[in-house]
Amino acid sequence: MDHSASHASMIEYLKTEILRDPDAEIEPHTPLVSSGLIDSFSLIQVVQELEKITALRIPASKVAPRDLDTVSQMFATAARVGMPR
Amino acid sequence: MSQVSILYAAAVLVVWMTARVSSSRPFRLWIYLAASWIFYFSLDARFLPLLVLSSVFNYHYGRRIRRRPRVALLWAGALVNVALLGVFKYLPAFQALFPDSPFWQHVRQIALPLGLSFWTFQALSYLFDQYRGDETRPSLGEFCLYMGFAPTVMSGPICRVGDLVPQFRAPFAGSWESVREGAQGVWVGVGMITLARMLAAGHGGFGVADAFALRGPLGTADAWVMLLGYGFQIYFDFAGYSRLVIGVARMFGFQLPENFDRPYLSTSVTSFWQRWHMSLSFWIRDYVFLPLAMSRREVWWRHVSLVISMAVFGLWHSASWLFLLWGVYQGLMLVGHRLWQQLRRGAAPIGPRWLRSAASWLLTFLVIILSWTLFRAEGASHAAGILTAALIPAAGLQLPGGFVLLVLGLVAGYFASQLAVSRIPQRAPGLLSWLPMPARFACYAAIFYLAVFRAAEAQGFIYAQF
Numbered sequence: 032m033d034h035s036a037s038h039a040s041m042i043e044y045l046k047t048e049i050l051r052d053p054d055a056e057i058e059p060h061t062p063l064v065s066s067g068l069i070d071s072f073s074l075i076q077v078v079q080e081l082e083k084i085t086a087l088r089i090p091a092s093k094v095a096p097r098d099l100d101t102v103s104q105m106f107a108t109a110a111r112v113g114m115p116r
Numbered sequence: 117m118s119q120v121s122i123l124y125a126a127a128v129l130v131v132w133m134t135a136r137v138s139s140s141r142p143f144r145l146w147i148y149l150a151a152s153w154i155f156y157f158s159l160d161a162r163f164l165p166l167l168v169l170s171s172v173f174n175y176h177y178g179r180r181i182r183r184r185p186r187v188a189l190l191w192a193g194a195l196v197n198v199a200l201l202g203v204f205k206y207l208p209a210f211q212a213l214f215p216d217s218p219f220w221q222h223v224r225q226i227a228l229p230l231g232l233s234f235w236t237f238q239a240l241s242y243l244f245d246q247y248r249g250d251e252t253r254p255s256l257g258e259f260c261l262y263m264g265f266a267p268t269v270m271s272g273p274i275c276r277v278g279d280l281v282p283q284f285r286a287p288f289a290g291s292w293e294s295v296r297e298g299a300q301g302v303w304v305g306v307g308m309i310t311l312a313r314m315l316a317a318g319h320g321g322f323g324v325a326d327a328f329a330l331r332g333p334l335g336t337a338d339a340w341v342m343l344l345g346y347g348f349q350i351y352f353d354f355a356g357y358s359r360l361v362i363g364v365a366r367m368f369g370f371q372l373p374e375n376f377d378r379p380y381l382s383t384s385v386t387s388f389w390q391r392w393h394m395s396l397s398f399w400i401r402d403y404v405f406l407p408l409a410m411s412r413r414e415v416w417w418r419h420v421s422l423v424i425s426m427a428v429f430g431l432w433h434s435a436s437w438l439f440l441l442w443g444v445y446q447g448l449m450l451v452g453h454r455l456w457q458q459l460r461r462g463a464a465p466i467g468p469r470w471l472r473s474a475a476s477w478l479l480t481f482l483v484i485i486l487s488w489t490l491f492r493a494e495g496a497s498h499a500a501g502i503l504t505a506a507l508i509p510a511a512g513l514q515l516p517g518g519f520v521l522l523v524l525g526l527v528a529g530y531f532a533s534q535l536a537v538s539r540i541p542q543r544a545p546g547l548l549s550w551l552p553m554p555a556r557f558a559c560y561a562a563i564f565y566l567a568v569f570r571a572a573e574a575q576g577f578i579y580a581q582f
Contacts (some may be wrong), residue, residue, distance in 0.1 A: 040142050071401045072454060075418055077322070085279070092187065092408035093248050095402050099211065 037084050041102050044080050049073050059103040064096045081105050087113030135288055145257050152266040163229035171263040171306040171431050175256050178246040190247045204228055209435040228351040234272045235263050242277045244403050252278045267361040271579045273395035301363025308356025315349040319518035324349050335512035339505035344493050345523040347485045353578045383476040385449040388484055400429050402526025423447030442490035449483055
C-alpha cells in the first residue's frame with residue numbers, strides 16, 4: 032500500500048470505527064489525541080489498525096500518545112519503531 | 117518557607133530580577149538551580165542530598181539507556197527508582213504487620229522526603245522517554261533543574277523532560293505580560309487555598325478533620341456533608357496549589373502543564389480523570405496503561421489494564437488497602453462507563469439533551485464524592501461506617517449547623533461562580549477575570565488579607581504528604 036493510500040485507509044478507519052462519524056473532517060495533520068478526539072482506550076485500537084496497515088509490529092514500550100497525535104505521526108512512528116512481523 | 121509566605125514572594129522577586137538582567141543562559145540556569153536547591157533545603161534540609169543523588173544517578177543512567185536501549189537496562193533503572201520509593205514511602209507502612217519487632221519500630225521512623233513521589237515519577241518518565249528515543253538531550257545542570265525545579269518539586273505538576281528542558285534553553289521569557297498572567301494565577305491559587313483552609317478550620321473550631329473524627333452512628337446527611345467538605349477541601353487545596361505554582365513559573369515565562377480543569381463539572385468519570393490531577397493521570401496513561409493494554413489484543417484485557425492502572429494510581433498516594441481500593445473503585449467506574457457507552461451506542465437518546473447532561477453530571481459527582489470515603493477514612497471500619505451512612509438512609513445530624521452551612525455555602529458558591537463564568541463569553545480563564553476591575557481588586561485584597569493573616573491557622577498542603 033502506498034503512502035497516501037495508507038493515510039486514507041487510516042483516516043477512513045478513524046471516521047467509521049473510532050469516531051463513528053463518516054462526515055468527520057480528519058486531515059493527515061489533524062491533532063487527534065491532544066484535541067481529545069481519541070481517548071487512550073481507543074488509541075489501543077488505532078495502534079492495532081496501524082499494525083495491520085503497515086504489516087509491522089509496534090512495541091508497546093516504544094510509543095507514547097504524543098507520537099500518535101496525527102495520522103502522519105502515526106505512520107512516522109510506525110516507520111521509526113516498527114519491527115517486521 | 118511555605119509557598120504562600122511573604123518570604124517566598126520576596127525570594128521569587130529577587131530571582132526574577134536576577135534572571136531578567138542576566139543575558140547569559142548558563143548563568144540563568146545555575147541561578148534557577150541554586151534557588152531551587154536552596155528552596156528545597158529550606159523545606160527539608162535532610163533530603164536535599166537524596167534529591168541531588170537521584171538527579172545525578174538518573175541523568176547518567178538515562179544517557180546509558182539512550183546509548184544502549186535494552187529493556188533489561190530500562191527495568192533495572194526503573195527498579196532503582198521504585199526501590200527508593202519503596203524504602204521511604206512504602207516500607208514504613210509494613211510496620212503494622214510486625215508491631216512488636218524492634219527493627220520495624222525503627223523502619224516506622226523513616227521520614228518521607230518532600231515531593232519524593234513527584235520527582236521520582238519525573239525521573240522514571242525520563243528513563244522511559246530515553247528508551248523510546250526521545251530527542252531531548254539535557255545537560256547535567258538542566259536535568260538537575262528539571263528534577264528539583266522550585267515551583268514543582270514539592271507537589272508537581274509532574275513534568276516531562278521534553279516539555280521543560282527546551283524552556284530552560286530558551287531566552288528569558290519573563291515579561292510584564294507573563295508576570296501579569298502569572299500573578300493572576302497566583303492570586304486565584306491563593307484564593308482557592310484560602311477556601312481549603314476555611315474548610316479545614318471550619319466554623320466555631322469544627323472543621324473537616326473534626327467531622328471525620330466523629331464516632332458513633334452517622335446520619336446520611338452527616339456522611340454526605342463531610343464527604344462534600346473533604347472533596348472540596350482537597351480540590352481547593354491541590355488545584356489552588358497547582359494554580360499557584362503554575363502562576364509562579366509563568367512569571368518567569370515557563371509554561372507548566374495544567375493539573376486541574378474544573379473536574380467537578382465533569383459529566384462522566386472518564387472526563388473527570390482527564391481533568392483531575394492531570395499530570396499524574398496522563399503519566400499513568402502513558403507509562404502504565406498503554407504499555408499494559410497493548411501487551412495483549414483482547415478487549416477484556418484493556419478493561420483489566422484500566423483497573424490495574426487506577427490501582428497503581430491509588431497506591432501512588434500511599435501503601436494502604438484503602439488507597440488500593442480507591443484506585444480499583446475508580447478503575448471499575450471507568451470500565452462501567454466504557455461498557456455503558458458501548459451498550460448505548462446506536463440507541464435512541466432518552467429525554468432532552470439538557471436532562472441527560474444534568475443526570476450524567478449528578479451521577480458522576482455523586483460517584484466521585486462517595487469515593488473520597490476510601491481516600492480519607494482512617495481504616496476499613498471507619499470507611500464502612502461512612503459508606504453505610506451515605507448509602508442507607510438514616511435520620512439524624514451530628515454535625516454542627518455552622519459547619520454544615522459553611523460546607524453547603526462554599527459548594528453552592530463554587531457552582532454559582534462556575535455558572536457565572538460560563539455565561540460570560542470571551543473572557544480570560546480564571547475565577548475572577550470576569551469581574552470589573554474595582555471588584556476584582558477588592559477580591560484580591562480580601563484574598564491577600566486572608567492568606568497573610570490567617571496563615572497561622574493554616575494546615576500543610578494535603579498533597580505534600582504524598
